[in-house]
Amino acid sequence: MQRPFRFPHVEGQVSRQAHCDLPEHTFEREVSRDGFFGSASHLYHRHMPTGWSGWDGPHRPRAFNTHALKQATPTLWDSPILLENAALQLRFWQCHKPMEHLLRNGDGDLLLFVHGGSGALFCDYGHLPIMEGDYVLIPRGTTWRLEPASPLSLLVIQATRQWFGLPDKGLLGQHAIFDEGVLRSARVDAAYLDQHSEERWQVLLKARDQLNTITYPYNPLDTIGWKGDVTVFALNWRDIRPVMSHRYHLPPSVHTTFLSQEFVVCTFVPRPLEQDDGALKVPFFHSNDDYDEVIFYHSGNFFSRDNIDAGMVTFHPCGFSHGPHPKAYYAQGNHHATDEVAVMIDSQQPLNITQSAQSVENLNYWASWQQK
Numbered sequence: 001m002q003r004p005f006r007f008p009h010v011e012g013q014v015s016r017q018a019h020c021d022l023p024e025h026t027f028e029r030e031v032s033r034d035g036f037f038g039s040a041s042h043l044y045h046r047h048m049p050t051g052w053s054g055w056d057g058p059h060r061p062r063a064f065n066t067h068a069l070k071q072a073t074p075t076l077w078d079s080p081i082l083l084e085n086a087a088l089q090l091r092f093w094q095c096h097k098p099m100e101h102l103l104r105n106g107d108g109d110l111l112l113f114v115h116g117g118s119g120a121l122f123c124d125y126g127h128l129p130i131m132e133g134d135y136v137l138i139p140r141g142t143t144w145r146l147e148p149a150s151p152l153s154l155l156v157i158q159a160t161r162q163w164f165g166l167p168d169k170g171l172l173g174q175h176a177i178f179d180e181g182v183l184r185s186a187r188v189d190a191a192y193l194d195q196h197s198e199e200r201w202q203v204l205l206k207a208r209d210q211l212n213t214i215t216y217p218y219n220p221l222d223t224i225g226w227k228g229d230v231t232v233f234a235l236n237w238r239d240i241r242p243v244m245s246h247r248y249h250l251p252p253s254v255h256t257t258f259l260s261q262e263f264v265v266c267t268f269v270p271r272p273l274e275q276d277d278g279a280l281k282v283p284f285f286h287s288n289d290d291y292d293e294v295i296f297y298h299s300g301n302f303f304s305r306d307n308i309d310a311g312m313v314t315f316h317p318c319g320f321s322h323g324p325h326p327k328a329y330y331a332q333g334n335h336h337a338t339d340e341v342a343v344m345i346d347s348q349q350p351l352n353i354t355q356s357a358q359s360v361e362n363l364n365y366w367a368s369w370q371q372k
């Protein structure tokens with residue numbers, strides 16, 4: 001692995017510390033490598049880095065409205081893919097009826113985020129009740145199905161290159177940002193044993209992005225017990241206890257929840273804002289040029305964003321600086337807490353935008369930073 005250049009240079013007017021006590025009438029922009037982990041510089045600008053007045057060309061900030069993706073589909077494999085590359089695939093799936101087939105994904109782990117609804121997941125490892133706000137991790141090769149109690153809407157992330165794991169917790173210790181004791185695993189309970197049957201079931205196996213149908217003369221979800229640490233489990237965002245500082249705006253990387261190869265999944269959950277007069281209280285402007293950034297807005301008031309509602313997806317490809325909308329930037333002193341819940345996916349490799357995503361795009365999103 002190459003070593004970065006070390007260039008500890010200070011030029012002109014600067015702040016002594018990042019994100020605090022900015023020189024008067026300036027806007028700070030962080031230029032960083034390796035997400036927020038590598039080398040970085042802080043530049044102090046006279047104008048807001050998002051002050052563009054025009055934008056031509058396809059490489060621009062994007063926003064997609066999942067509410068406009070109306071139809072529910074019988075299986076995940078029929079649901080629209082929004083963004084994808086060789087390392088990940090992002091879908092939005094509405095599952096309204098009990099599945100009549102079992103699913104198996106040979107192409108990677110699946111991470112479901114339950115945006116709405118509740119129900120039951122049945123899989124090789126047993127029965128797992130799921131609800132709004134759950135992440136549900138399904139290891140590659142697991143056979144499973146869903147029985148919604150109320151219509152489920154799900155953000156689904158496939159990790160194609162490597163299984164999902166946890167980030168290094170470093171100084172915070174192993175019980176931050178959630179204690180693994182809160183994870184809920186599938187269980188061989190009465191509901192699971194009740195669905196054992198000698199009736200014919202089919203498994204729809206997706207592998208190499210091709211569908212295969214495997215027929216069994218019985219229900220292959222017939223486990224009577226298991227032991228080990230590969231399983232299907234759920235983590236609800238309400239069990240995440242975020243890290244924050246009253247004097248320093250922490251970077252998004254402290255909200256990392258899952259890690260795979262070439263991308264991370266972060267969760268923004270309700271938290272107090274910084275109290276110190278000199279500390280930034282909104283995300284700092286940044287050029288995160290080694291990553292494409294995706295945010296799915298789940299619930300609450302997304303105070304750093306104008307005109308963004310729950311159920312929307314924003315996509316900030318690398319190559320431009322971004323940050324809070326002007327209204328939020330100037331109103332930051334009026335807020336003491338945020339109740340937003342959002343899922344962020346940061347991808348090292350460029351993501352491709354599908355036709356499905358483009359069909360529900362807000363084409364004026366690039367102009368949403370303009371001051372009114």
Ligand SMILES: [Fe+2]
Pocket residue numbers: 286288293316322
């Ligand atoms: Fe960003």
